[in-house]
Structure formats: C-alpha cells, structure tokens
Amino acid sequence: MSHDEVADLLALDAVGVLEPSEREAMERHLATCEPCRATAAQYVDVAAMLPTALELVPPPARLRRNLMAQVYAEANATPALPWWRRLADAIPTGRAFTLVGAAAVVAAIALGIWGAGRGTQQGPVAYMVSGTTATGVLDVNSSGTQGVLTVTGLAPLPATEAYEVWLIPAHGSPKGVTFLSPGVNGGPWTAVMSGNMSLYKSIAATVEPAGGSPAPSNTEVLSGQLTES
C-alpha cells in the first residue's frame, strides 16, 4: 500500500468513517511508517478542530458535579497504589534515574507514608459553619475524603432554586460540589460531599437556580473555615 493510499485512509479515519475492512491495512502500514504516523496525527488534530467552529454550549453545572461525585466515590473505594507504583509514577518521564533523584523520591514517599499515617490517626474533624440565620457543622471523615454538612435555620426555597454548596481553595475558583437537601418535617438540611477536603480552605452555601450555577452568586447563606481551631 502506497503512502498516498494510506493518506486517504488516514483522512477517513480522522473523521470517523474508516471501514473495519480498511483498518487492518492502515494499521499494518502505520506500524512501520513514521511519516504516515505523523500524517495521521495531523489529520486527527485537524478533524478535532471542526468542533471549534461550533458555538460553544457550556454544560450545566450538575454535569460536572455528578461526574466528579462519581469519580471521587470510586477513588475512595479504590485501594491505594503500592509504594513501588508511586515511586515509578514520581519519576519524571524521559529523564535518567539518578541515585540522588532516587533517594529524594524515596525520602518523599517515606515522608508521605508517615504523614498519611499521622493523618489517619487524627480521626474525624468537625468544622462550624454559620450565616445570618443558619448554623451548622461539617463533619469530615478521618481520611479527609468525605464530608457531611448539617444545617439548621435555612428558609424553604421554591422549586426553581436550591442551596448550592461550594468548596473554596486557597487559590482558584470555588467548586460547586453538592446541594443541601431539606430534612423531613422541618429537620436540618443535609448535604454529602466527596473529595480531598485538604485542598480547600473554606466552605459556603448560596442560593442558585435549581441545577446549579458554574460560579456562586452573591447570595451567601452560610460559610465556614476548613481549618482546625
């Protein structure tokens, strides 16, 4: 198969219409032809420019929230990587593995293990939150990966609005993580969140349209610092 014939197939593949019967020949050629692999990458990238011509339609905030809730839930259920895997991951790719570098990485991991061990011995932590009318507490588990927010004193909202909960890092934008749900028979409002709580400096809740907002509006109903007092 000539380079020219392969280029036809690469272009078809880039826009997703390569037939299965054509793929084997194309892949066989690519396995031994560096110039055609470069051409393949170029066609793929040109095809990926096509969506740039579309008017961007931002996804609703709930999509990010649902996705990351699922990811963090699965992450928390996943066993930690073994030390040797973390050692391998910590080594910069493409660089020679020097003795000094190895020692530094091992030391860093050892400190990490020691630090993690200390962290797990601290037990759960409770942070106070408050607002004009609301008060509550955020209980974070011992590994700092899950939190339960319990709040009293919030007014009921119409169906078109929701209390959205935001975690706020020291640097960067607030992240909408969940919504407060009303308790039964006027009981406390609650929200469950997953994630690495140590990444965040404070927590807040605001009134947003049902479904959430990409950024908090100026309607804060409560806030609290995620630092131990």
Add this chain to the structure above:
Amino acid sequence: MHLSDDDIVRSISAHSPEGIEALYDRYGGLAHTVALRILSDRGAAEDVVQESFLAVWRRGSTFQAGRGSLRSWICTIVRNRAIDRLRGDRHRTRLDTPIEGETIEPAVSDPWAAVALELSGEEVRKALAELPIEQRQTIELAYYGGYSQSEIASVMEVPLGTVKGRVRIALDKLRASLADRMETPWQTQ
C-alpha cells in the same frame, strides 16, 4: 494553578481524580458541544459526556501523543460515543480510540495544540466556509452525522471513491488554511 496538557495526562495516568477534574474543566465544554451537535438532545449529550470522562477515569489514560493532541483525543472519544448512541449501537467496540490498557506517553511539543488554543471559532468557521460546499458537506456528514462512506456516497449521489477523495482533500485544505491563519511555517507532506 494552571496545568499544562502534559500535567493533565500525567495526573490521569496516576489515576488522580484531580486529573479528570482538570481534563473536564479544560475540555468539558467542547465535549458537551460536540455531543450536543451530534445528538441534538441535551440529556443524551450529558450522558455521553459523563460516560466518556468516566471511561477515561476507570480505564486510565491511553493517550498517545504521537496520535494527536489531548484535545483531539477526548473529542474523538466523545464523538465516537455520541455516534454510537446515535446509531443505537452501544455495544460496538471502537478500535480507533482505545481506552483499555495503561499505555501513556507524555505529550510532546505539538504545533496543533497551539493552533487549537489560539484559533478562534470564527477563524475555523471561515476556514470551513472556504471549502467547496460538497467537501464541507462530506466532512460534516462524516464527523457529525455518523454516516458511513457508502451512506455518504448514496446521500450525495457520488461514487465511493469520490467520497474518499473529498475527505482527504478537505482536510488537507483545512490544515493549510488554519496553518496560514496562524502565520506559522508549516511542513506539507
């Protein structure tokens, strides 16, 4: 903190939730736009975007820098899943966007990554508009419509060989046009 695409790839390969978060924050809007354009259904588009990013999370990144940019990789995953859904072919296994295994390579210097970041939608629209209409329609039927080569040939009432030729010529023209707009030297093949 700004993460480069290389940083994001490394983070995903280390199975870090923050890697997926960064990938979504950078390309989630584009992914949603692609899925919505193909499916014309907000709920279905959201499902496809979530499934795509979860697949990357669960299987680990198999992004290979030599086969395109991170942007094109995630676009291809989303596009293929949306097309599969459009065709009602949820069980089809695509070979062109592997998300099994653990292969990972750091991104290398990629001129198209820069092009993608710097070119505006308006410039890409202009480049597309410069294509002869039959080439543009062929590309759109293929990329967004999920039509096969023979279906495109049938719809456009042209021989199959013409469809193959139009796709390649259109992409070559588009590449040259976009490179010109970037005013960067470009090596033609």
